[in-house]
Amino acid sequence: MIKFDRVSKLYPGGSRALADVSFHIERGSMVFLTGHSGAGKSTLLRLVMMLERASRGQVIVNQRNLSNCPDRLAPLVRRSTGMIFQDHKLLKNKTVADNVALPLMIAGLKYSDIRKRVRAALDKVGLLDKETVWPLTLSGGEQQRVGIARAIVSMPPLLLADEPTGNLDPNLSRELFTLFEQISEQGATVLIASHDLDLIRQTRKRVLVLSNGRLADDIPASDGS
Amino acid sequence: MSSDMWLRQLRRKNRAWLRRHSYSFFSSLGVLVKHKVGTLMTVMVLAIAMFLPLGLYVTLTNLEGMNLRQDEWGAVTVFFKSGTTREEVRRVADDLGNRMNPETVVIISPAEGLAEFRDASGFGESLDILEENPLPWVMQISPQQGPTEQVEERVAELTIFLQSFDNIEVTQFDYKWLQRLGRMMELGQAAVTVLILLFGLAVVVVVANTIRLDVASHTEEIEILALVGAGNAFVRQPFLYTGLWYGLMGGLLAVLLLGLTMLYLARPLGLLLETYGTVFSLRGLGGYNTLWVLLGGGFLGWLGAWVSVQRYLQRLKVGGRLGR
Numbered sequence: 001m002i003k004f005d006r007v008s009k010l011y012p013g014g015s016r017a018l019a020d021v022s023f024h025i026e027r028g029s030m031v032f033l034t035g036h037s038g039a040g041k042s043t044l045l046r047l048v049m050m051l052e053r054a055s056r057g058q059v060i061v062n063q064r065n066l067s068n069c070p071d072r073l074a075p076l077v078r079r080s081t082g083m084i085f086q087d088h089k090l091l092k093n094k095t096v097a098d099n100v101a102l103p104l105m106i107a108g109l110k111y112s113d114i115r116k117r118v119r120a121a122l123d124k125v126g127l128l129d130k131e132t133v134w135p136l137t138l139s140g141g142e143q144q145r146v147g148i149a150r151a152i153v154s155m156p157p158l159l160l161a162d163e164p165t166g167n168l169d170p171n172l173s174r175e176l177f178t179l180f181e182q183i184s185e186q187g188a189t190v191l192i193a194s195h196d197l198d199l200i201r202q203t204r205k206r207v208l209v210l211s212n213g214r215l216a217d218d219i220p221a222s223d224g225s
Numbered sequence: 226m227s228s229d230m231w232l233r234q235l236r237r238k239n240r241a242w243l244r245r246h247s248y249s250f251f252s253s254l255g256v257l258v259k260h261k262v263g264t265l266m267t268v269m270v271l272a273i274a275m276f277l278p279l280g281l282y283v284t285l286t287n288l289e290g291m292n293l294r295q296d297e298w299g300a301v302t303v304f305f306k307s308g309t310t311r312e313e314v315r316r317v318a319d320d321l322g323n324r325m326n327p328e329t330v331v332i333i334s335p336a337e338g339l340a341e342f343r344d345a346s347g348f349g350e351s352l353d354i355l356e357e358n359p360l361p362w363v364m365q366i367s368p369q370q371g372p373t374e375q376v377e378e379r380v381a382e383l384t385i386f387l388q389s390f391d392n393i394e395v396t397q398f399d400y401k402w403l404q405r406l407g408r409m410m411e412l413g414q415a416a417v418t419v420l421i422l423l424f425g426l427a428v429v430v431v432v433a434n435t436i437r438l439d440v441a442s443h444t445e446e447i448e449i450l451a452l453v454g455a456g457n458a459f460v461r462q463p464f465l466y467t468g469l470w471y472g473l474m475g476g477l478l479a480v481l482l483l484g485l486t487m488l489y490l491a492r493p494l495g496l497l498l499e500t501y502g503t504v505f506s507l508r509g510l511g512g513y514n515t516l517w518v519l520l521g522g523g524f525l526g527w528l529g530a531w532v533s534v535q536r537y538l539q540r541l542k543v544g545g546r547l548g549r
Contacts, residue, residue, distance in 0.1 A: 049452075072456075079454030089449045105248055106455045108241025150453065 001027040001158060001189040002048060007057035009043050009213075017043040019213045020057070025191060025206075027157070029221075030184035032200045033193040035210035041193035044210070045160050048191070049083055050074040062157060079107060082151030082188075086163040088143045090135040096122070096146050097131040103154040121153040125179065141172040148176070152183060159183060161192040165199065173199055249462035256463075257470055264474075267435050271475025274427045275522060276482050278420035279510065283483060285413045287508055301383050301398040305362040309392045314362045317390055321366065325379075325386055328370060333363040361394065377404060425525055428475065432468045432529030440464060440537045447541065457538050464534045465527055472526020476519045484509060 002025040009018040018040045025031050033041050046052040047059050050066055050073075059066040062080060069077065082103075090099050097118050104114045122128045125145040135143055144164060151159055161180070165173035177192075177199055184190045194200060200207055209217035257264045305314055311334070318330050333341070338360040343352050368379035380398060387396050440447070447460050487507050498505050510518065 051452075075451070075454050075456035075459075078452065083452060085452075089452060091446055091449060093446075102450065102455075103453050105245070106450070106453065106459055108244045110244065 001025050001029075001062060002191065003058075003060040004044075004047075005058040005060070007047065007054045007059055009040070009047065009052060010055040016213050018047075018054075018210075021210075021213070021215045022057075023208055023215060023218060025189060027189055028184065028187050030181060030190040030203075030205045031192070032203070032205055032207045033191060033210065034195055034197065034200060034207055035216070036195070039210040040213040041210055042162055043213075045083075045162050045191070045193055048158075048160060049081060050077045075106075079103065079154070080156050080158065082154070082156040082159040084144070084147050084151045084159070084161040084164045086166040088135070088147045090143060090146055090150075092134070092136055094135075095132050096127065096135060096138070099135060099146055100149045100153050102150060107154060117153055118149075121149040124152065125149045141168050144168060144172075144176065148179065152188075155188075157188055159188050159190045161190070161194075163194055164192065165194060165196050170199075174202075177203055245459060246462065249459075249466050253463045253466035254470055257467065264471075267431065267471055268474045268478055270431055271428050271471060271522070271526070272478035272482060274424045274431065275475055275479035275518065278417055278424050279479055279483050279518065280486065281413065281420060282417045283487070283508070283510060285410065285417060287505075288413075289410060290505075290508055301366045301368070301380060301387070301396060303364040303366065303387060303393055304395040304397065305364070306392050306394045307361055309362050311362070313392055314364065317392070318364060321383075321386070325383055326369065327379075327383065328367040329365075331365040333365065335360040335362060338363055374407070377407060425521070428472065428522065428525040429529040429532070432471050432526045433533040435471065436464050436468055436530040436533040437537070439467065440534055444541075451541075460538065461531075461534050465530050468526040468528070468530025468533075469523050470526070472522040472524065472529075473519055475526065476522025479522070480510060480515050480518055 002023075004021050004023050007018055007021045008016070010016050021040075021044070033044060035041055043052060047054055047066070048061055050069065054067050057067070061077070064077070066077065091102075097115075100118045100121055101114050104117060109117075119128060119131070122131060125148050127142060127145055127149065130138065130142065130146075135146060138146065148161075148164070151161075159180070164180075165176055168176065173196060180190050180192060181203065204222040206221040207217070207219040208215060209219065303317075305317075314332055318332060321327060321330060335358045339352065339358050342348075342360070366383060368376055368383060370376065371379075384396055384398060387393055450460055487509055491507050494507065495505070
């Protein structure tokens with residue numbers, strides 16, 4: 001599903017975010033990406049989303065080589081990927097349902113289908129009763145769940161999460177990770193960047209450890225997956 | 226891929242395209258309605274910008290339609306020499322009718338002339354002191370009506386033709402006035418063209434600036450849309466429709482303002498023309514021109530929005546990478 005082949009990323013000015021990173025993530029698996037702040041976790045996710053280009057090496061996602069993929073195809077790549085952000089990235093002037101509906105509206109689905117799918121996604125994250133509520137009236141955990149609902153509403157084959165539990169208490173964080181596990185069990189590939197080592201250990205999934213832009217360790221899953 | 230599958234995929238894509246457009250179409254209108262005051266102010270500015278060239282255009286159209294130049298200023302007045310008889314005057318009139326085919330030829334005898342002068346001048350009985358009528362036979366000739374250039378040409382031909390008669394003392398005509406009016410109308414038409422171009426540009430600039438501010442206030446929203454897979458077209462559409470709505474509403478308001486202005490001016494203008502013995506009803510833009518104003522306004526609004534959004538998207542690179 002995701003293949004990094006000796007990928008390096010240098011930002012203008014010479015700062016190195018990733019150096020010679022190689023790994024392969026199978027379809028349907030759930031993998032954690034961890035490391036200290038500035039280790040290159042977010043840059044790696046941005047490369048998968050085509051928000052950045054690799055300076056060297058090849059990034060292959062869903063059999064498409066993003067290193068030579070033209071810019072105009074970036075929206076298509078993003079449409080087949082669900083992304084969850086630490087700061088939620090919700091539209092304040094739209095209701096919860098409208099926020100979740102965005103990827104489907106972009107895809108041009110029928111209004112009746114959009115409504116059905118939005119309700120199903122909100123049901124999955126336990127926010128069905130908050131459909132018509134404005135995001136700013138929700139708690140941090142609820143906003144994060146709206147972000148997750150938006151990421152899974154179009155049922156993408158790949159789900160990326162950048163520090164999804166950053167602002168949440170341990171109980172809510174555990175709930176979220178359980179939700180990600182369920183999504184992964186339904187066939188989606190899930191890649192989560194997190195520095196919450198306790199929770200990562202509890203899930204016993206594969207862990208990629210980044211340190212100063214290099215892949216320092218690749219710990220295999222111990223849950224049998 | 227089989228042709229059947231290809232067709233189905235094409236139909237699905239078309240339907241998705243239509244849905245995206247219908248979403249942008251109605252959501253942009255909804256946003257404008259939500260911000261009534263701001264929308265009204267922008268639309269007013271656009272309407273005034275469109276009203277000015279339209280007003281001048283309608284004025285010129287009405288002036289041309291007033292027929293003043295052809296009936297009054299285009300007429301040639303012929304004064305015969307003293308002692309010319311009725312038969313001689315009639316012969317000139319017949320000759321003129323056969324060879325020059327004028328619109329009308331009116332013969333005024335010295336007696337009719339004096340009576341008319343008596344009424345118009347107010348001298349009344351004072352004119353009875355005169356031992357004999359000093360007025361000559363007069364003939365008023367109006368050339369065939371038509372476009373200004375043709376009337377000018379006909380008047381010139383008439384005067385050359387009249388020079389061949391010995392019993393004509395003076396030929397008087399307002400040819401210069403006719404010429405001047407024709408040139409003034411041409412100048413007016415050129416001014417309308419320049420005003421349409423200038424104020425059209427003003428509409429584009431006003432809409433571009435409004436949309437620029439609109440886009441700037443939606444920067445965060447645009448970035449989020451791009452992150453969840455929106456391409457340039459999806460981001461651009463609501464703004465383009467907003468520009469289109471602005472242009473359409475501006476055009477509509479300009480037409481309404483023009484109608485109200487004409488309604489207001491119709492009575493005093495009618496009274497003024499009555500003193501000249503002319504009955505005239507003002508002509509408006511008409512359905513065809515109104516349609517063009519609305520289409521033109523919509524297009525200019527769309528163009529202004531496109532210029533603004535396109536510049537912004539290029540800076541943001543929404544279709545490709547965001548930010549750096």
